[in-house]
Structure formats: structure tokens, C-alpha cells
Amino acid sequence: MFTIISKVLPVSFTAIPYETRRQTLLRSSAKMRRYLSLAFVVCAMLPSSYGFCTAKVQDQGKTHCFDEVDNKWHPVGSTWINSESMDCSCSRCCTVYAIPRNFPDDCVSVFDNVACVYKVHKRDDPSVECPFLGAVGK
Incomplete structure (x- = not known):
């Protein structure tokens, strides 16, 4: 088995000074962190572009x-x-619509098929609109 590894790696890994190996590993882990950070940002942005x-x-x-x-x-x-x-x-x-979230308990969200939007209003008085703090979707 040692002969196979030595054919793949002509220079023994232990022959490289410790500090050089350490710097190489740190550089590669920094690159990996950058790629993982970029992947996280891209994945986080995808759901915000479209709800479904x-x-x-x-x-x-x-x-x-x-x-x-x-x-x-x-x-x-x-x-x-x-x-x-x-x-x-x-x-x-x-x-083409966003689904409202975080609105008061005395309010309800209703989908308007004609306008393709959700409207949030009081449960007992549909003429009074309610504020909402967030939405999921487009």
C-alpha cells in the first residue's frame, strides 16, 4: 500500500515542513469558507425571488x-x-403574489382572484385594512 501512495505522491507529505503544510491548509480552508459563504448567500436569495x-x-x-x-x-x-x-x-x-404574515390576530387575509393579491382586513369589518409586517413570496 505504501508503494501505491508513494507513486501518487512522489514527495513524502511528512518531508514538507510543518509551517508550509499549515499555511497551505489555512489558505485552502479560507477559500472553502468563501465558497460556502457565497453558496449560503445564493441559497438565501433564491426563496426571495419567487414564492413558488x-x-x-x-x-x-x-x-x-x-x-x-x-x-x-x-x-x-x-x-x-x-x-x-x-x-x-x-x-x-x-x-405573482405574496402571502401576508405577521398581522394582528383580529385580522384575516383574503385572496382576491381578480387582482391576484392578498388583502388583510379586520375580521368583523372588511372595509378596514390591517397592517402586516411581512410577506412570503414575490
């Missing part, structure tokens, strides 16, 4: 694609909002 998306398989050479929700054909390259308030193209559909 679905991907579609797009057939090459087709001039139109089919929206299964509304049962309509659309030209490739076009975008549309379907009856479920999804912003669609031939390759994906994503929600």
Missing part, C-alpha cells in the same frame, strides 16, 4: 406550448398570467 415556481419541460422545435391550467396554447417566448395567478412562460410558472 414550477418548471416545465419544453420540447425543442415547437412554436407553441400548452397551459394545462387554462387549456390554452401560447407562442414560445410569450408570457401570460393564468387563472391561478401564476406568471407563466413556456418553461416555468411562478406565483
